[in-house]
Amino acid sequence: MNTYLNTLNEAQKQAVLQKDGPMIIIAGAGSGKTRVLTYRIAHLMQQGVDSFNILSLTFTNKAAKEMKARIGGVVGDSESKNLWMGTFHSVFARILRSEADKLGFPTNFTIYDSQDSVRLISSIIKELGLDKERYKPKQILGRISSFKNSLVTVRAYHNNPEYLKQDTEASRPKVGEIYKEYVDRCFKAGAMDFDDLLLRTNELLARFPDVLAKYQDRFRYIMVDEYQDTNHSQYIIVRALADKFGNICVVGDDSQSIYSFRGANIQNILNFQKDYPDVKTFKLEQNYRSTSNIVNAANSVIARNKTKLDKEVWTSNDPGEAINVMRTISDGEEGRFVAQSIWENQMNHQLSSDDFCVLYRTNSQSRAIEDALRKKGIDYKIYGGMSFYQRKEIKDLLSYLRILINPNDEEALKRIINYPARGIGATTIDKLTIAANHYKKSIFDIIKYIDKIDLKINSGTKNKLQNFMNMMQSLQIESQTKNAFEIAEIVVKKTLLIKDLEKDGTPEAVSKVENVQELLNGIKDFITDKIEEGADASLTTFLEDVALATDFDSDKEENKPSVSLMTIHQSKGLEYMYVYVVGLEENLFPSAMSMNTRSELEEERRLFYVALTRAEKVAYLTYAQTRYRWGKLVDAEPSRFLEEIDDQYLNYITPKSTNPSINNFVDKSIFDDAPKGIRFQKPIQRKKMERNLVKKKEIIIPKNLKKVSQTSSKSNLFDGNIVVGNFVEHNRFGKGEVLALEGSGPNKKAEIKFGTVGKKKLLLQFAKLKVIG
Ligand SMILES: Nc1ncnc2c1ncn2[C@@H]1O[C@H](COP(=O)(O)OP(=O)(O)OP(=O)(O)O)[C@@H](O)[C@H]1O
Numbered sequence: 072m073n074t075y076l077n078t079l080n081e082a083q084k085q086a087v088l089q090k091d092g093p094m095i096i097i098a099g100a101g102s103g104k105t106r107v108l109t110y111r112i113a114h115l116m117q118q119g120v121d122s123f124n125i126l127s128l129t130f131t132n133k134a135a136k137e138m139k140a141r142i143g144g145v146v147g148d149s150e151s152k153n154l155w156m157g158t159f160h161s162v163f164a165r166i167l168r169s170e171a172d173k174l175g176f177p178t179n180f181t182i183y184d185s186q187d188s189v190r191l192i193s194s195i196i197k198e199l200g201l202d203k204e205r206y207k208p209k210q211i212l213g214r215i216s217s218f219k220n221s222l223v224t225v226r227a228y229h230n231n232p233e234y235l236k237q238d239t240e241a242s243r244p245k246v247g248e249i250y251k252e253y254v255d256r257c258f259k260a261g262a263m264d265f266d267d268l269l270l271r272t273n274e275l276l277a278r279f280p281d282v283l284a285k286y287q288d289r290f291r292y293i294m295v296d297e298y299q300d301t302n303h304s305q306y307i308i309v310r311a312l313a314d315k316f317g318n319i320c321v322v323g324d325d326s327q328s329i330y331s332f333r334g335a336n337i338q339n340i341l342n343f344q345k346d347y348p349d350v351k352t353f354k355l356e357q358n359y360r361s362t363s364n365i366v367n368a369a370n371s372v373i374a375r376n377k378t379k380l381d382k383e384v385w386t387s388n389d390p391g392e393a394i395n396v397m398r399t400i401s402d403g404e405e406g407r408f409v410a411q412s413i414w415e416n417q418m419n420h421q422l423s424s425d426d427f428c429v430l431y432r433t434n435s436q437s438r439a440i441e442d443a444l445r446k447k448g449i450d451y452k453i454y455g456g457m458s459f460y461q462r463k464e465i466k467d468l469l470s471y472l473r474i475l476i477n478p479n480d481e482e483a484l485k486r487i488i489n490y491p492a493r494g495i496g497a498t499t500i501d502k503l504t505i506a507a508n509h510y511k512k513s514i515f516d517i518i519k520y521i522d523k524i525d526l527k528i529n530s531g532t533k534n535k536l537q538n539f540m541n542m543m544q545s546l547q548i549e550s551q552t553k554n555a556f557e558i559a560e561i562v563v564k565k566t567l568l569i570k571d572l573e574k575d576g577t578p579e580a581v582s583k584v585e586n587v588q589e590l591l592n593g594i595k596d597f598i599t600d601k602i603e604e605g606a607d608a609s610l611t612t613f614l615e616d617v618a619l620a621t622d623f624d625s626d627k628e629e630n631k632p633s634v635s636l637m638t639i640h641q642s643k644g645l646e647y648m649y650v651y652v653v654g655l656e657e658n659l660f661p662s663a664m665s666m667n668t669r670s671e672l673e674e675e676r677r678l679f680y681v682a683l684t685r686a687e688k689v690a691y692l693t694y695a696q697t698r699y700r701w702g703k704l705v706d707a708e709p710s711r712f713l714e715e716i717d718d719q720y721l722n723y724i725t726p727k728s729t730n731p732s733i734n735n736f737v738d739k740s741i742f743d744d745a746p747k748g749i750r751f752q753k754p755i756q757r758k759k760m761e762r763n764l765v766k767k768k769e770i771i772i773p774k775n776l777k778k779v780s781q782t783s784s785k786s787n788l789f790d791g792n793i794v795v796g797n798f799v800e801h802n803r804f805g806k807g808e809v810l811a812l813e814g815s816g817p818n819k820k821a822e823i824k825f826g827t828v829g830k831k832k833l834l835l836q837f838a839k840l841k842v843i844g
């Protein structure tokens with residue numbers, strides 16, 4: 072018997088040994104689905120199946136790479152190299168590269184990314200004389216994308232009056248025309264968008280029986296991981312390819328279907344059983360990944376979903392630690408807790424950063440976590456995305472701020488001179504650049520004196536340049552008297568930086584708006600810190616800080632151990648020893664945008680199931696009592712998912728709140744002077760409120776520090792009677808020794824040597840120090 076077969080349980084072995092015919096493996100998280108798929112491929116090859124005849128479709132290319140490496144371990148790398156493995160998009164792009172000419176495309180066709188597609192759709196909308204407000208390019212692209220993924224071609228659209236009816240009801244009767252024009256233009260340009268890679272593959276296989284036969288013969292064994300998240304277009308491709316030999320093995324978990332917003336269809340699992348009446352069904356029930364507390368907790372939550380297939384998940388693993396639940400006062404504090412806890416767990420258990428992962432519902436939540444990790448010097452990587460300060464919308468806003476400090480900053484200026492669009496084109500920018508070089512001045516100066524130099528720029532464009540200059544100069548004047556946060560807020564408003572995005576309404580635009588809001592929150596946290604330290608809170612120091620943060624990003628070595636940060640959507644199929652799921656608050660997770668129907672809510676619950684089941688040993692669930700969202704400080708309530716977990720599996724680090732809302736003890740009048748629309752609180756007020764909360768409720772101390780707090784509760788001081796030689800504890804910097812004191816009254820400062828960050832001078836009135844010895 073082959074040794075790898077001995078590492079499988081009986082049910083897994085059966086699935087690996089089942090060689091021919093259609094089969095489906097439906098099983099819960101961590102039960103070895105991916106492992107079975109991997110060994111199944113290795114086993115097929117051991118049985119003499121040629122690696123060229125095997126196709127395996129994975130959810131990410133990274134998963135494919137890992138799988139290939141494992142198979143290589145069994146059959147040898149030279150053999151596994153020939154396997155066709157990858158995502159649907161990458162595999163079928165490869166096929167289209169050699170077949171696209173049959174469809175009238177050049178084989179070196181371009182692949183449009185979503186930005187290219189949006190640009191093309193925008194110009195079509197303009198050419199057709201349609202209203203951009205009604206026909207929002209990204210929304211139209213979304214609609215076209217869903218047509219393509221459901222195989223509704225332009226012809227199918229026009230043949231079925233139902234589509235026109237839908238679009239007319241949505242006040243966008245011209246969608247069909249845009250769709251046709253878009254497809255024609257892509258075709259003329261020799262370009263395919265992402266959805267075309269699937270749609271055109273379908274077209275290829277449907278129209279050319281010889282091509283279909285060729286790939287049917289080639290891919291005699293087909294495997295699909297994460298089958299629950301395939302869309303209709305993918306489903307049809309797989310069905311066509313497997314039609315001749317019927318050797319198709321799909322693997323999935325209906326409880327982990329989380330991509331319906333992109334057209335994934337959970338019904339594909341059910342359809343599979345109808346399409347192949349002789350299908351062999353395998354169930355894997357034993358979870359090998361997680362402790363029994365985690366498995367049972369996850370089961371207790373997903374049991375609440377009505378739509379699901381019947382299956383069990385159990386484990387023989389130890390109960391392990393209970394799942395830790397942590398409440399923090401604010402999102403900033405949540406980030407600091409996570410960083411501190413990761414650091415302590417690493418130290419206490421001798422772990423590598425690779426063993427840790429932080430999961431969040433929305434992209435913008437990474438900011439607070441990243442900032443806290445960076446402050447603690449813990450390396451991290453953002454999985455499947457960019458780190459916060461690298462994101463386009465963040466760089467745009469930062470560019471405006473950079474120019475206010477240094478108008479000669481050419482890169483920053485070029486970035487935003489026509490963003491948001493104000494009709495200053497590339498030719499104009501070129502003319503300005505040439506003039507700037509010629510006169511040895513900055514572009515900014517050239518624009519300032521645009522009336523005095525003849526650059527052959529027409530008066531309309533000149534006007535636009537002057538408007539831009541007027542805006543920048545008035546911002547510059549304001550920046551001299553305002554702090555970093557106030558000026559950033561004004562920039563966002565005056566430049567209309569997020570106005571367009573806000574109107575757009577697509578998930579990507581929503582995420583960008585959230586990111587911009589989050590940068591403002593970050594700036595606020597920054598000045599609060601600086602004021603607490605009695606240090607400079609100017610825009611210049613903030614930008615310096617960010618520059619260092621970005622440097623930290625570029626410093627990262629590829630393979631250095633680091634904490635993984637990602638959205639839950641990205642985390643499918645992965646596993647980590649320690650998992651932190653943050654932001655467990657109503658309207659954030661479950662998301663406010665997904666609570667309108669039962670099916671949306673059930674998808675959010677599946678997402679939570681995915682998040683929790685990534686953890687092998689220890690899981691932390693955290694939530695904040697207040698969080699800035701949509702520009703407002705909101706009182707957050709704990710997520711219903713926390714309530715849904717059976718209490719026996721939980722360990723409340725902070726006591727379970729009986730009344731989660733803090734409405735009752737926060738004086739709301741502090742918001743009264745906030746401007747309408749964006750209601751940001753003044754940083755100091757927010758900090759004061761946090762301090763009040765700390766006093767009134769309980770002091771938040773990580774579990775392993777509890778002992779310290781008990782012995783120190785009598786001498787618990789937030790300001791005042793500190794003397795040189797005292798040992799104190801700071802919320803973020805941890806424990807330290809007081810080296811010196813200076814000043815008096817509100818200006819009294821202490822110089823403290825912290826174990827974590829070294830020496831710091833802190834203003835006592837803000838520092839929230841506790842004397843611990
Ligand atoms: N029979 C087994 N003996 C020991 N470990 C196993 C066994 N089967 C699976 N595992 C381990 O359990 C973990 C989960 O396996 P795998 O990732 O294949 O599960 P999965 O069902 O694909 O999970 P998910 O639903 O999250 O994608 C992996 O670390 C895997 O190596």
Ligand SMILES: [Mg+2]
Nearest residue numbers: 104105106644
């Ligand atoms: Mg898997």
